[in-house]
Amino acid sequence: MFKQSILLLVVLVLAACASPKNEENTTQDFTVNTAVDETLNFEQLRLYPVEADVDFIESQAGLANWITLEAALEKSRFRIVEKRPFGRFEDTNATNALMVENKTQDTVFLMAGDVVEGGNQDRMIAENRTIAPNSIKTIKVFCVERGRWNPRTTAEAGDAQRSIAFSGYYHVASSDLRRTMKATNNQQEVWKKVSEITTHHQATSDTDTYGALAASEAFNKLSKEYLDFFEGKMVSRSNVVGIVAVSGNRILGIDVFGHPNLFRAKYASLLHGYVTEAVTNGSAVNIQPEQLSSYLTQFYSLYHTKDEAKRFMYQNKMVHFTNLDF
Template sequence: MSYIKYTLVVIFCCSFISVSAQMNSKNLKIINTKKNVFKNLQLIPIKANNTYRKAYQNIGKYDNLKKAIESGKIEINDSGNVNTLIAINKSNVNVYIIAGEVVKGGKQDRLVAEDVIIAPGEKKNIPAFCVEQNRWQQKESGNNFNGYYNVSSKEVRKAALVDKNQSKVWANVAETTQKNQATSGTGTYAELAKSKTYTKDLNSYLEFFKNKLINKSSVVGVIAVSGDKIIGCDIFATHDLFKNAYQGLLHSYITEAITNGSKPTLSNAQVSKYYENFMKIEAEQEKKLEGKGTVFKYKNKKLHLTSF
């Protein structure tokens, strides 16, 4: 009898922790501040309460894609199919790849189409889209993707994550590179790195934002604002996951702000209304995010929410 009572107590406690630690606006509060504003971009931190942080404190360690590629911990190869890459994790740490990240090499540069976790020693197919329309031949690296180029801009990322449309991806890559004087013979998104005007602007934003948000362990996400629009919202299960993704996401937000943005004008009330719309009740999030964003789950735990 005592065993049954003990089991029921454990089940009740686990259920309580699960419910009380939901990814919603009760546990995750936005910090409306004008401190994190530079030129065309405002970043609004999202802070987790103690209950939420404790619920996710044991999810393990993860390397980001940039670190994994540069250290040789992951091998990414062309599969021969435009929409599929093959990844092999050669390390003893999970590698967490964020949807929208661009890798260079193979027969054409690609954009990862979904969040993916590659476990130690695991070989896995990765959904992808092409971000280099006019090339279908190997470079010196052969089938291997040994170059990394951050997270793509909002419109390119959204075309892949939400619309899942190759033509829209190419159209938005072309628009982004053309507006930033970064056109090339192959039409690759990574050509942005060779644009002097874009690079100068990018570096000024990076210098301002590079150490913002990531030094506070309670911050697990961010809302990005440019002009009168929300250009992105990314929320993670832990501060470490957010910190791992932050530099790549910064490139995404900044590129959008440089390309299509203007001085942020949204009021605190407008930002709060946007946030509450999809964050108030966790059970309704995925439905409300249809056509507007995505939710990534791993082993039945929600690790990343993206909204545009």
């Protein structure tokens, strides 16, 4: 009996050693610094930095030189164009697909929520994508300009290449618009949300474009205060790979990137999206520590998800993690 008990104990110990580690412990590639930092708190928006472990940063060194969509669009050998109908008179899928041509030597990261301007109508990138050097890819998008299906200017219309190309970049969309896109995967719902946001800020236009926010005096005056306050606040921190954005008593979203360089490259446009949400639907920050802790427990538990809409991987490297479902 004694020998049987010893044998059982050995089996249990071996089983315990073979069991996977608690997921909460294995998510500590990075942690959220939950200390309230008044330099990261302005009216209806507070940011918490996501700080990466040194070993994690070193293991992700391959992402250090990737460039973002906004940087790629500045290069002559990179472009996004309307998807060609390939001989069909009408392509009913044209609204929700674009072609990306990357003839550079750079690896380009496209983030779900990036808004591009031009072509036949402005679009929002629907999925995280990695565009390798010297490659051509079809990407999924949603229209954020309901009332246009033609080149924006006469000059563009007369130039076959310019008429189908996207030359402008308008930040990352608000977290509310990104959330709608991810939750519904529905073009009508995306248009509805665009209308809600632009109407709120009196940013109406003939074509109902999300980019009309740029021409709204009221929106620009309000958002500029936030953007100026938070400008550069994260880029000097060498181990920061993301942010948690809070307004009122709720988390607007969490975005974490695979390397500090990639985060720094996305920070300004990502901030614009969170500022848009804060000035549209936000309120004075009053989140309680226990609420924040509960939200972050959910975040840590989701880190190992296989859902690419949340955790985007490339060649076994984590490129971007996001959660907007709070």
